[in-house]
Amino acid sequence: MRSRVFPRPASRQGLQAQKAVHFIAAAKAPACGRKQKLAEIQQALFSDPVDIETLRRAATTNGGLLTDELRRKVWPKLLNINVYSLPRKPGQDVRENHKDYNQVVLDVRRCMKRFPKGMPASERAMLQERLIDIILEVLKRNPQLHYYQGYHDVAVSLLLVVGERMAIAMLDTLSIYHLRDFMDPTMDSTKHILNYLMPILGKADAELHEFMIRAEVGTIFALSWLITWYSHVLSDFKHTLRLYDFFLASHPLMPIYLAATIVLHREKEVKQTECDMAMVHHLLSRIPQDLPYELLIGRSQDLFNQCPPSLLAKQAALQSHKSSSIHLSHLVIPALHSSP
Secondary structure: OOOOOOOOOOOHHHHHHHHHHHHHHHHHHHHHHHHHHHHHHHHHHHOOOOOHHHHHHHHHOOOOOOOHHHHHHHHHHHOOOOOOOOOOOOOHHHHOOOOOHHHHHHHHHOOHHHOOOOOOHHHHHHHHHHHHHHHHHHHHHOOOOOOOOOHHHHHHHHHHHHOHHHHHHHHHHHHHOOOHHHHOOOOHHHHHHHOOHHHHHHHHOHHHHHHHHHHOOOOHHHHHHHHOOOOOOOOOHHHHHHHHHHHHOOOOOHHHHHHHHHHHHOHHHHHHOOOOHHHHHHHHHOOOOOOOHHHHHHHHHHHHHHOOHHHHOOOOOOOOOOOHHHHHHHHHHHHHHOOO
16 A cells, blocks of 8 residues: 655654554555455355355465355365255264264264353254264265264364355265375374375474484374364364365365474474473474464465475385375365366
8 A cells, every 4th residue: 555645744743644644554454455355255256167266365375264154155165065965964864873973972072172162052062963963974975984083173163164064065075085094994094194294394494304303203293183184282263264274275285284384383492392202292292372373374385385295205105005185186176176
C-alpha cells in the first residue's frame, strides 16, 4: 500500500498524523490480505471446472483455509470427492462381528480431550458414537486395511469439521492413499516412512544429523506425529486444522518433511542436550505448543522441493521396498488436480 503524502508536515500534529496513517495502513494490511484470500478461494470454488491449483495454494500458504466453513467446501475438492454422492450414514450392522470393534471403542472413549472444551457431555457422547461408526464403516469398506491406534485422532479431526457423511468419504480416501502405509498388518511400511527423516536432516544440517546419529535416538519419537497427522500431540485444535489444510494439499509424505523441519527448528535445544539416546528422545518426543507453524510449513515445502522423495529413497532404505505412499502418489496427485 502506498503511503499517503503530507505536503508539509512541519507541525508536531502533522508528524503525528503521518505516523497515524502508517499505523492504520499496517493494521489494515493483514485484514486486506485475508479478504483477498477469501475472495480468491470463493472464486476458485465457483470456477468451472473448480480451480484446484488455487485451492491447493490457498491451503498451503499463510493462514491456510482460514475458516471451518471454507474447509467444509475445500477439503473434499482437494481429495477429489464427489460431494453429491456421499456415503450413507452407517447402520447398526456396522458394529456387528467387527474384529476391531472393542479396540476402536476403547480408543474413542479415551479421546475426550479431542473434543472442544465446554461441549455438553451429551453432545460429546453422541459424536463419540458417530466416530465409532465412521471408523468401522471405512474399515468395513476396505478389509485389506488394518486399524491402528491413532487412526481415531485423524477421524475425529475430520468429524468435527465436515460432519459424519463427509468424514466417511474423506477418511476412506485418506486411508487408501495418505495413511495407507500405517494400515498394513505390520509396522514395516511405517518404519520405512520414518526412515526418510534422517536423510532429510542429513541434507539440511549435516552437523545436527551427525549428533543424532551419535546419540542413536532413532526416529520413533516422531511416530505419533505421523500416524495422527500431529493431532494427538497438539493441544490447540486450530493448529491441527492448519496442518490438515497443508497435508491435504500436499504430497502424502509431507508430514515427515514437517517432522524434519521441527527437529531443525529445535537444533540449538537438541545440540545443547546430552548426546544420549534417552535424553534426546525425551526432548524431541515432547513437541512444543508454541511452534511458528507458518514458518515451518514454508520451510517444509522448501525441503521437499530441495530433497524430493525420489532423491532420498536409497538412503531411506526403500530402494527394494517402496512404500505405498510413494507408489500411489503418482495416482493421487493427478487426482488432486482434477475436478469432481
